[in-house]
Amino acid sequence: MFDDTTRRQRAVSDLVAFTLTFAIIVSGIGFVYVSGFDALGDLRDGEKANSADRTMQGIAETYEEIHEEDIPGRSLEIELGGSSIRTVESRLVVRVNDSAPTESTMYERTLGPRALVLDSQGVPTTFVYEIGGLFRLGREGQLLRHRPTFECTDDRATLSLISLRGNISLGGQTSVVLVGQHVDEGSEKLFPGPDPSSNQYFQPTEAGNVTIDVSQMAASDAWKQYFSRSGWEESGRDGEFYCKVDKPGDDGGTVFLRRTVIELSTIY
Template sequence: MSRHDPNPPRSFHTDERAISEVVAFILVFGIILSSVALLSVTGFQAMEDYQENEQLRNAERAMDALAENFNDVLQYSGIEERDSELSLREGTVTTGSGGTELNISVDGTPIKNRYDSEFYDPDTETVTLGEFRYEAGSETIAYDGGAVVREGETGSAVVRQPQVMCSPERDRAVISLVALNATERSIQSSDGLQFTLTPTDRTVETIDDSSTVSITVEESSADRAWEEGVLDRNGWNSGTCDNVDEVLVMVVEATIEY
């Protein structure tokens, strides 16, 4: 008498299909996990990039407002000091007495030979504007002689124009600069910080019967911003202003405390 086995052996094809389903599940699950991980990484990176860009945009606006306030010392000689606040948001503020150096000449004669200032380098006959910059990541936003410039890995650009005017139609050129004599120091903070600008000296020179005034950037981390964004616009041609009868040069020397 034959006996019937209630659990017949599984065929080879059945086992192969089960293995294939397991492998497929593992592959799909792995793809899902990889996709989630990739999205998490790119999402966090995009969020960090957005936060950094927003931080820099806020810093630009804040530095522009600070420059507008500080530049009052170029307009009003009676100002004793100006206060402004920056929210650092983990950024770093650095001050110093170095920075951009400009060579200003009238009819080929350096302005240094017409009057003296401690901010003129006796060896290079340049005007040194001092340093006041905010850094976040690889980007820098700086107050530079009355201008505001932004510097990064791709170069530099002007956020606010300095008070440097070339007006041949009015037969006049005006160069007004703030030169900082600041202590060499840096500070990083997440809070707001108040900065006080105090004018210490003001030199004004008016040169009549002139013809040409020129400004050359001798040294600057923002040389592209100055050369292309300032000295090749608004009447200037590669740093030269021609056909003017009068040149007014003013340098306001100031300290900055915080």
């Protein structure tokens, strides 16, 4: 038999145990609620970024069709969903040297291709479409989402560029039709072609190497990573890469430079 003191001690012990158990249950519910809410938020933000990814890939593929198939133009409806899209300035320097030991410059041009940038709402993820390439910049690093039409081999280099025109700056919970139209003015074969400073006509097989400077591009770091992994050599200057196309004993390699200009506009 238990005396009164023992019963009171046991009652207090049971009460303490119940209180602790209840506190653990409540804190557990709170943890599940908070962590579950955070997980849902991460899923929502991730889907927004993926939706923006699909949108920008659609734009890149559409502009490649205009570029490669000489299509007059295309329109795409974009659901911004709180994200923002805009055009920004960028600059690309291209230089072609001959195959002589001195590597004299045959052709040099500074281009202003502009870039189309989309910032995904609520997520530190930015998409940059520039000269035909699309990059996803964020926590995952610098991911190439659409490959440009570039080539670098031992005897051939090709740069097939897409330049954008037009000023766009949109954002908010809205949808917009983005129009891209092929523009004849500025769309041209840059090399081989006539020398702007003389009556000479450059031949594609006279080249020794082609050099590009991407240090002033909108996605300069991503472009540096791309060219360093695509057969181009670093020149020693920040953001400058070259493709050597003349094998030892050859007179020269082949270089082709081409540009298509696409005018951007919007319809609400």
